[in-house]
Amino acid sequence: MNAVAPPSIPRYGSGALSDLAPSLLAALGVPGGRDVLGLPELPRACVLLIDGLGWELLRAHPEQAPYLSSLSGRPLTAGFPATTVTSLGSLGTGLSPAMHGLLGYQIRNPETGRLLNCLKWPDEVDPMIFQPAPTAYERAAEAGVSVAYVASGRLKDSGLSRAVNRGADYLAAESLGQLVARAEYALRRGDRAYVTVYHPDLDSTGHWYGAGSPAWRHQLRFVDLLAERLAEVLPAGAALYVTADHGMVNPAERIDVDEVPALREGVALLGGEARARHVYTEPGAVPDVLATWRELVGDRAWVHSREEAVAAGWFGPVAEGLLPRIGDVLAVPYGDLAVVATRAEPTESRLVGMHGSMTPAEQLVPLLSPPA
Numbered sequence: 001m002n003a004v005a006p007p008s009i010p011r012y013g014s015g016a017l018s019d020l021a022p023s024l025l026a027a028l029g030v031p032g033g034r035d036v037l038g039l040p041e042l043p044r045a046c047v048l049l050i051d052g053l054g055w056e057l058l059r060a061h062p063e064q065a066p067y068l069s070s071l072s073g074r075p076l077t078a079g080f081p082a083t084t085v086t087s088l089g090s091l092g093t094g095l096s097p098a099m100h101g102l103l104g105y106q107i108r109n110p111e112t113g114r115l116l117n118c119l120k121w122p123d124e125v126d127p128m129i130f131q132p133a134p135t136a137y138e139r140a141a142e143a144g145v146s147v148a149y150v151a152s153g154r155l156k157d158s159g160l161s162r163a164v165n166r167g168a169d170y171l172a173a174e175s176l177g178q179l180v181a182r183a184e185y186a187l188r189r190g191d192r193a194y195v196t197v198y199h200p201d202l203d204s205t206g207h208w209y210g211a212g213s214p215a216w217r218h219q220l221r222f223v224d225l226l227a228e229r230l231a232e233v234l235p236a237g238a239a240l241y242v243t244a245d246h247g248m249v250n251p252a253e254r255i256d257v258d259e260v261p262a263l264r265e266g267v268a269l270l271g272g273e274a275r276a277r278h279v280y281t282e283p284g285a286v287p288d289v290l291a292t293w294r295e296l297v298g299d300r301a302w303v304h305s306r307e308e309a310v311a312a313g314w315f316g317p318v319a320e321g322l323l324p325r326i327g328d329v330l331a332v333p334y335g336d337l338a339v340v341a342t343r344a345e346p347t348e349s350r351l352v353g354m355h356g357s358m359t360p361a362e363q364l365v366p367l368l369s370p371p372a
Contacts, residue, residue, distance in 0.1 A: 052203030054247020073368035087245030092164030096316025121159020138167030146190035276356030278327030
């Protein structure tokens with residue numbers, strides 16, 4: 001394989017997004033918490049999760065984010081795939097991807113044999129069964145911590161929210177002002193508080209207009225103001241941690257699986273997304289599919305078998321029964337490439353900004369905090 005550089009394998013257990021929740025639980029005095037990230041003990045913590053704010057994007061646009069750029073911090077690795085579903089699972093449970101099982105935007109559900117879109121959860125799939133691990137919010141609440149999740153009300157009863165945010169008091173907020181007010185209220189409840197504030201608009205702006213576009217840069221300025229205002233309303237003894245779920249790139253080259261018959265041969269289901277493909281094969285077709293995908297996209301993507309990807313640590317340790325959710329073949333572009341499917345995924349194929357891969361631009365996310 002002629003990769004320009006090796007993939008940025010997520011640093012599970014030493015500096016990944018999945019290490020944030022265990023470290024926060026330890027800081028809050030919750031039994032079983034593990035302070036992987038060296039966070040100070042504190043009675044109140046607020047996590048601002050900015051969807052789509054990659055470490056490299058933030059460093060490239062300090063003029064649009066003067067407050068965030070002034071904060072001390074470091075990059076974490078998002079996890080693989082570097083996508084919202086997987087990262088919210090890692091942040092909500094404190095587990096690496098193949099332990100919580102939310103392994104991408106679209107993954108095979110072995111119980112049905114069909115693709116599960118983890119952002120558009122079907123009624124017949126129970127989130128509590130598909131993702132049964134206790135969440136960090138449940139663990140904190142059981143220890144007497146006041147726990148809240150502040151985000152748009154339209155996400156409150158989604159399958160993804162029920163899979164990864166259960167245990168938190170969901171406080172609906174539809175504007176920047178509401179986000180700040182609800183967070184301030186939640187942080188002042190009880191003797192200890194754990195509050196997550198989720199803001200999705202930077203990601204959606206990047207998807208439709210491109211990361212770094214004028215619209216994206218204006219949106220970043222609003223996000224910067226949100227972070228600054230949250231820091232200003234923190235009660236005594238509270239800390240703010242700003243992070244993200246993934247970065248973003250604007251791939252110019254597209255290869256359309258629906259227009260290249262060879263890439264569909266032997267393929268039962270095409271999952272994942274354009275920058276991180278799970279390829280599920282027909283029985284016995286893995287060697288041929290792997291060889292074809294390596295021949296046609298292997299000069300611009302890491303193309304591995306499931307066994308190779310797991311052995312390389314892409315997903316972290318794999319929990320019992322979750323291996324079939326991973327593609328038989330993984331195709332992960334590292335170059336200026338998106339692997340789209342215009343007939344099967346017409347909307348997704350039109351996006352400008354994309355993410356999912358293990359390039360630093362997609363994989364690295366910030367962990368920032370104002371001075372105490």
